[in-house]
Every structure is written in C-alpha cells, then in structure tokens.
Amino acid sequence: MTPLHVFVETNFLFGVFRMPSKRQRDALSLKTKFGTGDVKLYVPYVCFQEARNLIARSLPSNLCSDLLEFHRFAADSASASWDFDEVRKLLDAAIGEVSRTKAVYQRELADFAAAVWDFARHKSRLSIPGNPRS
16 A cells, blocks of 8 residues: 655644644644654644754743642631642643653754655655755
8 A cells, every 4th residue: 555645844843843742733643643654744844943942932931839828828818628639730731741842852942854855865764845954
C-alpha cells in the first residue's frame, strides 16, 4: 500500500510538542502514523523555528504563583473554604508539567527534526521543503 502524503506546518508541530495536557490527539495520531510508515510527512523547514517560538510563548510563567497569592488573600479575609493541601497538590502538578515541558520540548522538537531530515536524506518518508540540510 502506498503511504498517504501529508503536508503539515507549524500547528502540527505545536499540537505534538506543547505541554502534554494540551497536545492535540489528531496531531499525535498523525505523528504515530509517520513513525509506523503509514504516512509520508512534508514539513517546511521554517515551521520548526516557528513551533519552538510558539511553544516558548505558550508556556505559563506565573499562573500558579498568582493562584497562591489569591489563596493567601482569600485565607486572610476568611473567605477560603477549600482544603489548601489538596489545592497545593494540584498546583504542584501544574508547575511540574510546565517545568518538564520547558526542560524537554526543545530537545524533543530537535529530535523529531533530525528524524525528519534523516528520512529526507535517505529519500524515505519525509521531506522538508526549504531545508538547507536535505
């Protein structure tokens, strides 16, 4: 069976490599199909840079600290009626997800780009129009 040819751009890369809780199922499914050889992907070279910048801009910088400050305000004014230990677990998990994403998204994106370039060089499943390396 001839593999399906799919042209993707920045939104595909953003959907695959952003924070895990916000990744798009259809993009992840397409990446899996690429990995198994069911599709041949075409990715413009500039999309990798665009995705890297978009992911960096989309990561929250201080949401959890804002929520902690709100909790302190609510607790001080005696209007808080929630169990802060449970809330803190949720905030710590959210902070952890952001930290992990910041630590790995550039490497994951670079690894995928390298796989794309290797396939393009070997005339396999992926081509990157405009890539000076292919």
